[in-house]
Amino acid sequence: EAGVVQSPRYKIIEKKQPVAFWCNPISGHNTLYWYRQNLGQGPELLIRYENEEAVDDSQLPKDRFSAERLKGVDSTLKIQPAELGDSAVYLCASSEYGTSGRDEQYFGPGTRLTVT
Amino acid sequence: GESVGLHLPTLSVQEGDNSIINCAYSNSASDYFIWYKQESGKGPQFIIDIRSNMDKRQGQRVTVLLNKTVKHLSLQIAATQPGDSAVYFCAENWGEYGNKLVFGAGTILRVKS
Numbered sequence: 001e002a003g004v005v006q007s008p009r010y011k012i013i014e015k016k017q018p019v020a021f022w023c024n025p026i027s028g029h030n031t032l033y034w035y036r037q038n039l040g041q042g043p044e045l046l047i048r049y050e051n052e053e054a055v056d057d058s059q060l061p062k063d064r065f066s067a068e069r070l071k072g073v074d075s076t077l078k079i080q081p082a083e084l085g086d087s088a089v090y091l092c093a094s095s096e097y098g099t100s101g102r103d104e105q106y107f108g109p110g111t112r113l114t115v116t
Numbered sequence: 117g118e119s120v121g122l123h124l125p126t127l128s129v130q131e132g133d134n135s136i137i138n139c140a141y142s143n144s145a146s147d148y149f150i151w152y153k154q155e156s157g158k159g160p161q162f163i164i165d166i167r168s169n170m171d172k173r174q175g176q177r178v179t180v181l182l183n184k185t186v187k188h189l190s191l192q193i194a195a196t197q198p199g200d201s202a203v204y205f206c207a208e209n210w211g212e213y214g215n216k217l218v219f220g221a222g223t224i225l226r227v228k229s
Contacts, residue, residue, distance in 0.1 A: 041221050042205045042219025042220050108159050
């Protein structure tokens with residue numbers, strides 16, 4: 001079974017430039033999560049989707065971050081414009097049941113973003 | 117706000133010895149706890165979980181202990197192997213927010229051969 005796929009794996013951009021990350025969850029998983037992981041820290045949830053609906057985006061900096069999950073499968077996370085402090089690893093995860101149970105979240109390898 | 121934390125940022129053990137990684141949590145409403153392993157360049161990988169109505173749960177070479185009285189969680193790895201070298205995170209599930217995981221900062225486990 002294929003795991004969570006993310007691309008690109010690495011991205012280097014200059015500040016004020018836009019950037020987008022893509023995630024393909026495990027087939028059949030209706031819940032998708034985007035996390036940000038700063039160096040030496042644990043992942044922090046940015047947004048959670050149940051199918052197409054963003055059910056928790058309280059941690060998403062909405063002035064510059066946006067996300068979408070059209071058709072309830074793939075998702076993109078965008079930053080525009082990027083700031084130096086956005087340098088981090090952006091992780092995507094998916095799970096099968098979401099809020100209906102404490103099911104396991106499967107993580108992708110992440111996209112390492114460096115803003116210069 | 118409430119958060120999960122770890123006592124030891126780095127743990128070095130000899131191959132074959134047992135490892136114990138500790139974690140303190142502060143949200144008394146958390147009902148589910150998970151340990152993740154993260155190797156360099158990879159996403160976190162599920163190791164073992166435990167629900168709040170349990171004190172102990174065993175897996176293959178790993179045991180998780182939960183002490184709700186002092187809000188403490190530990191991960192025990194038996195016969196630690198070089199492949200166990202990684203960063204270990206505990207995470208608590210804030211049940212009141214659905215399936216929302218709150219991660220601690222992580223402990224680096226180094227296994228010496």
